[in-house]
Amino acid sequence: MVSHGAATHDFNLVAEDEIEKIIRAVRKGEPDLVYSDKASRSYRYHYGSVSVLYQVFPDTLLIVSTRSPEKTEDIDFGVGMAIMAEGHRAFRHIAFVDAHNCFTGDISTVQPGSLSAFEYQSAALYATEDARGLEQTRFRLGSAQVIPPYSRKEGFGDQGIEVLIIEAGDQKTAYILIDGNNVLAGVRDILRTHALTLVDEAEIMTTDSHVVNVLSGKNPVGYHVPPELILPYLDKALKEAIQDLSWGEAAGSTTLCERVRVFGSQRMVQMASTVNAMILFIPPLSAAVLLLAFLLSLMLYMIII
Numbered sequence: 001m002v003s004h005g006a007a008t009h010d011f012n013l014v015a016e017d018e019i020e021k022i023i024r025a026v027r028k029g030e031p032d033l034v035y036s037d038k039a040s041r042s043y044r045y046h047y048g049s050v051s052v053l054y055q056v057f058p059d060t061l062l063i064v065s066t067r068s069p070e071k072t073e074d075i076d077f078g079v080g081m082a083i084m085a086e087g088h089r090a091f092r093h094i095a096f097v098d099a100h101n102c103f104t105g106d107i108s109t110v111q112p113g114s115l116s117a118f119e120y121q122s123a124a125l126y127a128t129e130d131a132r133g134l135e136q137t138r139f140r141l142g143s144a145q146v147i148p149p150y151s152r153k154e155g156f157g158d159q160g161i162e163v164l165i166i167e168a169g170d171q172k173t174a175y176i177l178i179d180g181n182n183v184l185a186g187v188r189d190i191l192r193t194h195a196l197t198l199v200d201e202a203e204i205m206t207t208d209s210h211v212v213n214v215l216s217g218k219n220p221v222g223y224h225v226p227p228e229l230i231l232p233y234l235d236k237a238l239k240e241a242i243q244d245l246s247w248g249e250a251a252g253s254t255t256l257c258e259r260v261r262v263f264g265s266q267r268m269v270q271m272a273s274t275v276n277a278m279i280l281f282i283p284p285l286s287a288a289v290l291l292l293a294f295l296l297s298l299m300l301y302m303i304i305i
Helices: 018-028 077-087 115-131 187-195 227-243 267-304
Strands: 038-040 043-047 050-057 060-066 093-098 136-146 161-168 171-178 201-206
Touching: 038 161, 043 115, 050 115, 060 077, 060 115, 060 201, 077 093, 077 115, 136 227, 161 227, 171 187, 171 227, 187 201, 187 227
Parallel strands: 060 093, 171 201
Antiparallel strands: 038 050, 038 136, 043 050, 050 060, 136 161, 161 171
């Protein structure tokens, strides 16, 4: 399950080959993994418009964030790094996830210094301080994957619905990852409400996969396929994950991916500014071209006459 981190389109890879560099970096960190069979219960905290679900795995703190029912889109890399830096005061590793689960039509990103960024950082800071003293017990985990019969045009990527359930302290927490580009506003809450009939806590996440952008850049889960048609597949994935529960171990690691070629800082903004500037000149240029064509036609007509 590859969830969405704090990154904007500036970090889009320029080619598929760049993925191998990330895979090598992950594998490089494997020898340093120290596994443990302990985990805390999960807890939720709200600050302003931001809600975070957090859980501890010995030296690793997992934080899943959302602003649903308000816009939950890309978070700038700098905001995520600030959250990680604060978290390192208490934990060796911080896994901060942008659930990317509420599409309202506004695709602007969360930038450092904004009110939304402050709310994310404040919520994460509380989670870090509170998680420091949480009791940890042996845990069980179960996973499942269900591929709904819906296409990319309908908002579903090839990975379908993946579910990871952690049972610790007599509490089941479901991390639900849908392979898609965001979730239509309101749909996340419908899916999560159903999940809570089977588990004690849950969060809906998306991969932000752009393979579903076949017609336009706006194709969230729930836009073409209503939630009531998604629920049976979510229900199946949850029940299979619960049946799969067994004693497990977990480990965290932080690795650096070097020399990965990405789209580039502020490149999207630069391109958008260029397009906007071109659009401004289109009306006068069009009028000038039409006027020139009319004058040339008139001159040609006068010469022929």
